[in-house]
Amino acid sequence: MKFELAARIKELPPYLFADIDKKKVELRKQGKDLIDLGIGDPDLPTPPHIVAAMQAAAAEAKYHRYPSYEGMQAFREAAVKWYADRFGVRGLDANKECCALIGSKEGIAHFPVAFVNPGDLVLVPDPGYPVYATWTRFVGGEVHTMPLRRGNGFLPDLKAIPDEVARRAKLMWINYPNNPTAALATRxxxxxxxxxxxxxxxxxxxxxxxxxxxxxxxxxxxxLEVPGAKEVGIEFQSLSKTYNMTGWRIGFAVGNEQLVSGLGKVKTNTDSGAFEAVQAAAVAALGSSQACVEEMRAIYKERREVLCGGLEAAGFEVLRPKATFYVLVTCPKGYTSAEFVGKLLDAGVVSTPATGFGACGEGYVRLTLCADKSRMKEAAERIKRVKI
Ligand SMILES: Cc1ncc(COP(=O)(O)O)c(C=O)c1O
Known part of the structure; x- marks a missing residue:
């Protein structure tokens, strides 16, 4: 029997990392030591008090049953309190304006299912996290890319969006601090x-x-800090990077009641919510001292100094991030992103072509800070030896 993939899968853009993955496997087979700065996945462990909360919760039978798709009351309350403490965004209703997610990717993927009809336009940043465009297409929407240019602080130029596009657009994705450019949004x-x-x-x-x-x-x-934002928007938050919990799959959405409720309708018909023991651990993460987050920031900052300092000393142009654990490096003259990634891989450093996030990423490769300081130093040394 031969099974044919659905058009939406066949039409997915070619997997840009396939070549790199193949080469990685080959080099590793040859016994080559690779420093993997390709994947945005924290190498640091989840803080012990969060793990302990999970261990205790996992033993409780009351958490073993189907969760509710919208999340436990205690989790949603912890999330809205954290929003008030951290951002000064007060008055979010835990019952109507907050929904638990099985990682923010789950919510980002499902959101267009609730609001985008076939033929609707969706404004998507380029470069940008690929899920925005992929799920727009999965539901029959059309992607209109908003180029993020260095000269504009990697912010989309809203004035450049043609009127007829704005008229047809249903949804706009924004992401700051930004992956992959590390840019920040201004108020x-x-x-x-x-x-x-x-x-x-x-x-x-x-x-x-x-x-x-x-x-x-x-x-x-x-x-959501900006007046009027809750009238038009929803925000996707994740515990993955804040508490080194990428494997736990927990996040939440907050914002406009109709938007949260629409997302909830998709979720009731799709999944059965996040494991409640994970939600209990997330309550511990959000509700206790944030000193562990401060420690994490200090570690990344030190790594940033080592990696960026080393690359700058070697003559590379580096976009030193003020936020995120991503570092863009400008490709040397005459190299495309893909070619420069190949050069770095030959030197024993795995990076990501920024073109993997959209055509406007051309000219940059992305490195992550997700390896320890000694590996950062070694990576900078290896890159320094690359013959351009
Ligand atoms: C910009 C951006 N948004 C969302 C996510 C999804 O994170 P999670 O599903 O772990 O919450 C990622 C993961 O890398 C990301 O880079």
Missing amino acids: GFYESVVEFATRHNIIVASDVAYSEVFFEGEPPASF
């Missing part, structure tokens, strides 16, 4: 997004998965 930008979305009746979906990974200046803001 003024968020205000202009609210104004634009209100004028054109567009839903704003803000992805703040990296809001707690920052190194200097003011902590990154939430989109």
Whole structure:
């Protein structure tokens, strides 16, 4: 029997990392030591008090049954309290304006199912987290890319969006601190997004998965801090990067009641919520001392100094991140992103072409800070020896 894939899967863009993955496997088979700065997955463990909360919760039979799709009351209350404490976003209703997610990716993927009809336009940043565009297409929507250019602080130029596009657009994705550029949003930008979305009746979906990974200046803001944001938007938050919990699959969405409720309708018909013991651990994470987050930031900051300092000393142009654990390196003259990634791999360092996040990523490769300081030093040394 031959089974044919659905068109939506066949039409997925080619997997850009396939070649790199193949080469990685080959090099490892040859016994080559690779420093993997390709994947945005914290190498640091989940803080012990969160693990302990999970261990205790896992032993409780009351948590072993089907969870509710919207999340435990205690989790939603902890999430809205954390929003008030961290961002000053007060008055979110834990019952109507908050929904637990099985990792923020789950919510980001399901959100368009609730709001995007075939033929609707969705405004998607380029470069950007691929799930925004993929699920737009899965539900029959059309992607209109918003280029993120260095000259504009990697913020989309809303004035460049043609009127007829704005008229047809149903939804806009924004993501700050940004993957892969590490850019931060200004308050003024968020205000202009609210104004634009209100004028054109567009839903704003803000992805703040990296809001707690920052190194200097003011902590990154939430989109919901801006007046009028809750009238137009929803925000996707994750515990993955904040507490080194990528494997646990827990996040939440907060914001406009209708938008949260629409997402909830998809979830009731899809999944049965996050394991309640994980939610109990998440309550411990959000509700206890945030000293572990401060420690995590200090570790990434030190690594950033070692990696960026080493690369700059070697003559590379590096976009030193103020937030996120991603470092963009400008490709040397004459190299595409894919070619430069190949060069780095030959030197024993795994990186990601920024073109994996969209065509506007051309000219950059992305390195992560997800390996210890000695590996950062070694990575910079190896890259320094690359013959350009
Ligand atoms: C920009 C962005 N948003 C969302 C996610 C999803 O994170 P999670 O599903 O672990 O919450 C990621 C993961 O890498 C990401 O880079």
